[in-house]
Amino acid sequence: MNKTYCGLPSRELLCVIGVCALACSPAERTDIDGIEGFGDEAPSEDSTAAGGSSAAEPSFVDPEPLAFGVVAGDRTVVSITLLQPDGDMLAQDFINSGSASTGLVTALSGDVVLPTRSGDPGVLTILDRFRTDVITRIDPRTAEVLGQLKTHAPNESDDASSFSSNPQDYVHISDDEAWITRFGVNASADADDPDRGVDLLRIDPTNFERGERISLWHLNGEAERQNPDTMETEMVTVYAKPSSIVRLTDRLVVGIASLSLTFDAAGKGMVALVDLKTQSAEGFELPELQNCGTVVPVVDDATRVIVACSGFFRGVPRDTAGLAILHLENGALEIEHVWRGKDDVDAPLSVSSVVSLGGSEVVAVATGSFGSTDDAGNEIEPATNDTMYVVDVATGEQTELFQASGQFKIGSGAFNPRKGLLLVPDASVNAEGLPTAGVRTFRRMENGSLARGDTIKTDEVLPPRLVRPL
Numbered sequence: 001m002n003k004t005y006c007g008l009p010s011r012e013l014l015c016v017i018g019v020c021a022l023a024c025s026p027a028e029r030t031d032i033d034g035i036e037g038f039g040d041e042a043p044s045e046d047s048t049a050a051g052g053s054s055a056a057e058p059s060f061v062d063p064e065p066l067a068f069g070v071v072a073g074d075r076t077v078v079s080i081t082l083l084q085p086d087g088d089m090l091a092q093d094f095i096n097s098g099s100a101s102t103g104l105v106t107a108l109s110g111d112v113v114l115p116t117r118s119g120d121p122g123v124l125t126i127l128d129r130f131r132t133d134v135i136t137r138i139d140p141r142t143a144e145v146l147g148q149l150k151t152h153a154p155n156e157s158d159d160a161s162s163f164s165s166n167p168q169d170y171v172h173i174s175d176d177e178a179w180i181t182r183f184g185v186n187a188s189a190d191a192d193d194p195d196r197g198v199d200l201l202r203i204d205p206t207n208f209e210r211g212e213r214i215s216l217w218h219l220n221g222e223a224e225r226q227n228p229d230t231m232e233t234e235m236v237t238v239y240a241k242p243s244s245i246v247r248l249t250d251r252l253v254v255g256i257a258s259l260s261l262t263f264d265a266a267g268k269g270m271v272a273l274v275d276l277k278t279q280s281a282e283g284f285e286l287p288e289l290q291n292c293g294t295v296v297p298v299v300d301d302a303t304r305v306i307v308a309c310s311g312f313f314r315g316v317p318r319d320t321a322g323l324a325i326l327h328l329e330n331g332a333l334e335i336e337h338v339w340r341g342k343d344d345v346d347a348p349l350s351v352s353s354v355v356s357l358g359g360s361e362v363v364a365v366a367t368g369s370f371g372s373t374d375d376a377g378n379e380i381e382p383a384t385n386d387t388m389y390v391v392d393v394a395t396g397e398q399t400e401l402f403q404a405s406g407q408f409k410i411g412s413g414a415f416n417p418r419k420g421l422l423l424v425p426d427a428s429v430n431a432e433g434l435p436t437a438g439v440r441t442f443r444r445m446e447n448g449s450l451a452r453g454d455t456i457k458t459d460e461v462l463p464p465r466l467v468r469p470l
Helices: none
Strands: 068-073 080-085 088-098 124-128 134-139 144-150 169-173 177-185 197-204 209-215 220-226 233-238 242-248 251-256 270-275 280-285 294-297 306-312 321-329 330-338 350-358 361-366 379-381 385-391 398-403 414-416 420-426 438-443 452-455 464-469
Touching: 068 420, 080 124, 088 124, 177 242, 197 242, 209 280, 209 350, 242 294, 251 294, 251 321, 270 330, 294 350, 306 350, 321 350, 350 385, 350 414, 350 420, 414 464, 420 452, 420 464, 438 464
Parallel strands: 169 242
Antiparallel strands: 068 080, 068 464, 080 088, 124 134, 134 144, 169 177, 177 197, 197 209, 220 233, 242 251, 251 270, 270 280, 294 306, 306 321, 321 330, 350 361, 361 385, 385 398, 414 420, 420 438, 438 452
C-alpha cells in the first residue's frame, strides 16, 4: 500500500518519460539489485537450450526457463517480478516504473510487454511500446542495463501527431542479430524511409544499432468501413500491422492484425512467413478469419505455431474469430487444424491469451461482457466474467478451467513443460483497484488434466497482466 513509483503513489501517477534519443549502451548498474547465481544451475537433461546467443539453428525441445517474468500494471505504471522455473518467488518487484539512474535512461511507461519467446534466456528484454518505443535489455545477474534502443529515429517533436513505431515483439537470433515487429504506421513516409513502420526491424542487440528492415507494406489491402461523418460506405486501406513473432529455425511466423488507421475496418486474416536468409516476407491467408495478430509456439515443436484471430471487434467478432494450428514443411505453411467461432455458436469464444500445452491443446480465454441495459436501466444482457478454457483446436472441445472477477482480467500466461507448470495472470481487483488474485498456478497431471495450485501475489498494488519465460 505504501509503494511508490517515480516518487508518487502508483495509483496517482503518470510518469514523465525521458526518452533515449539515440542508442544507449551504458552497461551500468541501475538502482535495482542483481540476482546472485541467476542461471548458474545446469539445465535438466531434456532442456536443450533453444535459440541462445550463438545458436543459428536452435533446438525446439523447449528449455527449462531460467525464470518467468511477470508484468503487473494499472495502465500507467508497471512492475516486473521474476519467478523461479517452479513458480517460487525469485525477485519480487525486480524493476518498476520508478527504477531510474544514469544506467536506465528511459523509465518504464505503463505499456510494457516481454517477448513471446525471446531466444535469449539469460537476459530480461523489455519492450516499451506506444509513444515510448524503446527496447531495454537487462542482465538479471548484475542488474546492469546492457543497453537501450529507440525503435525508430527520434522525432523532431514527440507530440500526438508524430510517428510511434510501437514495437510489439522481439526475437534474438545471434549476438549481432535480433528482430522486432513495428506495429505503427508512418502514413506520410515514402517507400525508402527506414521509419515507415509496418515491418520487421533488425537490431544489433550487442551494440544497440538499428539495421535493415523487412517491409510488410505489400501485405496491406483494402476493406469497407462506414464513414463516421457521412455514414456512407467507403473503401479504406488496411495495414498489415505485425504483432507477435515465433521463430521456426531460419523462418519467422508473424501475426498480422490487418486493420485501418482508425481501427474501423479489418482485412483478411493472415500471418507473414519471413525468410531470414533472403529477408523476404510472404503472406499466408487464413480464410474466414480476421485480426490474427497473435501467434504462439507449440510446445516442443519446431514446425508448428498456433494462431489466434480475435475477429473484427466493431462487427460481430464471432463471425471471423477462431484458432488455427499451422505446420511448416519444406519452407511453406499449411493449415493443419482450424476452429472457427461461427461454426460452433454455442461454444465459448476462447481466442484470447492463448498458451500451448502441447499438440493441439491450448488454454485460451473467452473474454467477459459488460452486459447491457435499456434507457430505464433495466438489464437486457447480464455481465459475464473472463473465463479460461482448455481447448483442443483439432476437435473444438472446451473444458472450463477458471473464471476471473470481471472483464479483460485474465492475461497471457506461460507453460513450463519440463515441470508441467502453467502460470496464468489474473488481474481481478477490488473496489479500490487493488489485486484480489495474482498469478494462478496449475499442474499438468499424468492423465493430462490441470490441477489448481497456489495463487502467487506478485505485487500488493498492481495486478498481474502478463507472464513470459526468460
